[in-house]
Amino acid sequence: MKSVDYIIVGQGLAGTLLAHDLIEKKQSVLIIDKPHAAMASKVAAGLFNPVGVKRCIRSWMADDFLPVAIERYKFLEKKLGSTFFNINPIFRLFPNEANRKQWQVKCSNERMNDFISDFEPPNSYSFLKDEFGGASIYPAGNLEVVKFLDASRLFFKSENCLLEEKFNFKLLEAHVGVYKGVQAKKIIFCEGFRAIYNPHFKYLPFSPTKGEILTIRIPKLEKFEKIVSKGVYILPLGDHLYRVGATFNHLEQDELVTTEGIAYLHDKIKQILEEEYDVVSEKAGVRPTTRDRKPFLGEHPKHKKLAIFNGLGTRGVIQGPYLSAHFTTFLTTSEKLLKDADIQRYKGLF
Numbered sequence: 001m002k003s004v005d006y007i008i009v010g011q012g013l014a015g016t017l018l019a020h021d022l023i024e025k026k027q028s029v030l031i032i033d034k035p036h037a038a039m040a041s042k043v044a045a046g047l048f049n050p051v052g053v054k055r056c057i058r059s060w061m062a063d064d065f066l067p068v069a070i071e072r073y074k075f076l077e078k079k080l081g082s083t084f085f086n087i088n089p090i091f092r093l094f095p096n097e098a099n100r101k102q103w104q105v106k107c108s109n110e111r112m113n114d115f116i117s118d119f120e121p122p123n124s125y126s127f128l129k130d131e132f133g134g135a136s137i138y139p140a141g142n143l144e145v146v147k148f149l150d151a152s153r154l155f156f157k158s159e160n161c162l163l164e165e166k167f168n169f170k171l172l173e174a175h176v177g178v179y180k181g182v183q184a185k186k187i188i189f190c191e192g193f194r195a196i197y198n199p200h201f202k203y204l205p206f207s208p209t210k211g212e213i214l215t216i217r218i219p220k221l222e223k224f225e226k227i228v229s230k231g232v233y234i235l236p237l238g239d240h241l242y243r244v245g246a247t248f249n250h251l252e253q254d255e256l257v258t259t260e261g262i263a264y265l266h267d268k269i270k271q272i273l274e275e276e277y278d279v280v281s282e283k284a285g286v287r288p289t290t291r292d293r294k295p296f297l298g299e300h301p302k303h304k305k306l307a308i309f310n311g312l313g314t315r316g317v318i319q320g321p322y323l324s325a326h327f328t329t330f331l332t333t334s335e336k337l338l339k340d341a342d343i344q345r346y347k348g349l350f
């Protein structure tokens, strides 16, 4: 019987980061992936931001996640001979005077100035509705997720470790870790929101969130170097193009754009931009968000040959590299998982 150390199901952001980590630890890997239309990684703008902008707080484990993410994506750019990682400030536009004051106070009292610089006075930019001014969050930026996944896919193909097909649960022998005659130490599911259809892990409280985005063209603005944030983000892509997102919809789980979602984005753009713009494209995808907003990592409670690396939620780019390295250590040594990420916390639901 053929054997590998790990079978990974899904080559979105989660499966890709994990496969790189395991291969670098000299583990043999077989990735099984069939891209589907609503996958999150193909739609995400890929922003990483250590600050929760509404209340000006450090986001969960930002001090741990951010440095690992920056180092990891830079390393992967070199490894794959491609460029997909951009460090750029996020320019938070204050929606009102109270919010501006709140940021100024937090910045002087609560170590937030590690991440926040350059408070800018009202009306600094003619093309923005910045009547309450703004502040820059740095380091921040974005991963060009599709470019990263495509470069990785080429790499996995060259290593002969990618099977481009749908994983069929009828062919899985869960108790022994065999799939289609291939024996694995573990089969790790990285299926994004489609984990809700996985017979072994659907007991976990996923709460998928559909998101819609726009690509727009602003004829009078070739490239604003900062990512603007106020209700939605406006991410500069170059050559007058900008990505705008995103909506949050807990009711639908498909790739179809909606009239309401697109209207919401236009409304938000009009609260930010003074300039005219045209729509270039509209897209939707589904985030693998969870009820407690924390990731789902760990072994199946009954079938020890099955595991999950999922639940990267709205912040896959910043938390993915740290969690993938952490999960790789868990798989290859006897180190325990972070309590907040370990699916053990839901063993009562199994």
Ligand SMILES: Cc1cc2nc3c(=O)[nH]c(=O)nc-3n(C[C@H](O)[C@H](O)[C@H](O)COP(=O)(O)OP(=O)(O)OC[C@H]3O[C@@H](n4cnc5c(N)ncnc54)[C@H](O)[C@@H]3O)c2cc1C
Pocket: 009, 010, 011, 012, 013, 014, 015, 032, 033, 034, 035, 036, 038, 039, 040, 041, 042, 043, 044, 045, 046, 047, 048, 165, 166, 167, 168, 190, 191, 192, 193, 194, 210, 211, 212, 213, 245, 246, 247, 284, 285, 286, 287, 288, 310, 311, 312, 313, 314, 315, 316, 317, 318
């Ligand atoms: C509109 C939108 C905007 C976002 N913006 C950001 C952002 O700015 N910053 C950020 O950090 N995150 C953002 N996210 C979230 C981010 O996209 C996710 O955290 C991340 O991409 C999740 O990756 P994943 O690999 O878990 O899932 P996915 O990207 O969904 O990948 C899962 C993969 O598994 C495959 N698969 C599933 N089932 C099977 C099967 N049975 N057989 C074979 N293959 C299978 C799928 O086809 C897919 O290839 C956004 C998401 C959306 C939708």
